[in-house]
Amino acid sequence: MKTPEELVARFRKQGYKVTPQRQLIFRLLNGNTAHPTAETLYEVAAQQMPGISLRTVYQTLSELSAMGEVQHIDLGSGAVRFDPNVDDHHHLVCSTCGVVHDVYVNQTPLHFEGDVEGFAVHSTRIVFSGECARCAHLSA
């Protein structure tokens, strides 16, 4: 994701207004590795800006996602998560605590076998599930 300053410029250029709410969300996402949901991002935002609405958070996230500045990740765990890391990367999810980490896989493109002729692959998403070190330690 671009820096908050770059996003401000980009929003202005596209005719979007640069409001304090949007700027707050830019800052909260910048360097954020927590893969927040709209809801959790809203909770943090509301602490810094009481009165901000969940609707606005959803709205701004949609805009950022449409602009390709954040990645939309659906891990099948209910809510969609947002990732400011838009590199070509994949995810590691702890089944116990739900924490999500970004990981990089070098073996791509992957080869596969199956009854599929002429399919043009545009993207590959890989999700590794398991137990993180912290959870393994706590349950031991």
Added chain:
Amino acid sequence: MKTPEELVARFRKQGYKVTPQRQLIFRLLNGNTAHPTAETLYEVAAQQMPGISLRTVYQTLSELSAMGEVQHIDLGSGAVRFDPNVDDHHHLVCSTCGVVHDVYVNQTPLHFEGDVEGFAVHSTRIVFSGECARCAHLSA
């Protein structure tokens, strides 16, 4: 997935009753490569057994899923899909028509890099997205 006959035996052994509704669902899933949602499976079932309820379809699919006879697949496209193929396989999804194919990847386990120490990977899910031959042909 086991054959309908084997499932009947398994259900009986577990104290579940073998009803015509359940047997119908067993048959509809047997060898099914369409990755149906509960809803689409219900539609087909209702043609053969008018009066069957969507609730019963969901219920039976949950039972089969809990018994490990079908795989629960969430492609982030709304509804959960069910796959009677319980081998270690992955999915190829056409972004245009939504068709899902089973594929096998030989390069597993995959290696990844990232800021993750001591994570124990239990499973890997890979989803390839792109355009199937039919859609490529239609749009050309």
Added chain:
DNA sequence: TGATTATCAACAAGTCATGCTAGCTAACAG
């Protein structure tokens, strides 16, 4: 300043999935 757009609040809707009730029916054990 003035036009446009964003925001907020409140409410609604939609999708997917599941829970609950009540009454009827059917499966299975003995």
Added chain:
DNA sequence: CTGTTAGCTAGCATGACTTGTTGATAATCA
């Protein structure tokens, strides 16, 4: 064959997540 039990259906409700709408207010930016 019969009683017990489980499953089925219909209908209604709930819950999570997300988006749409409306109308009033406020802020942005040219």
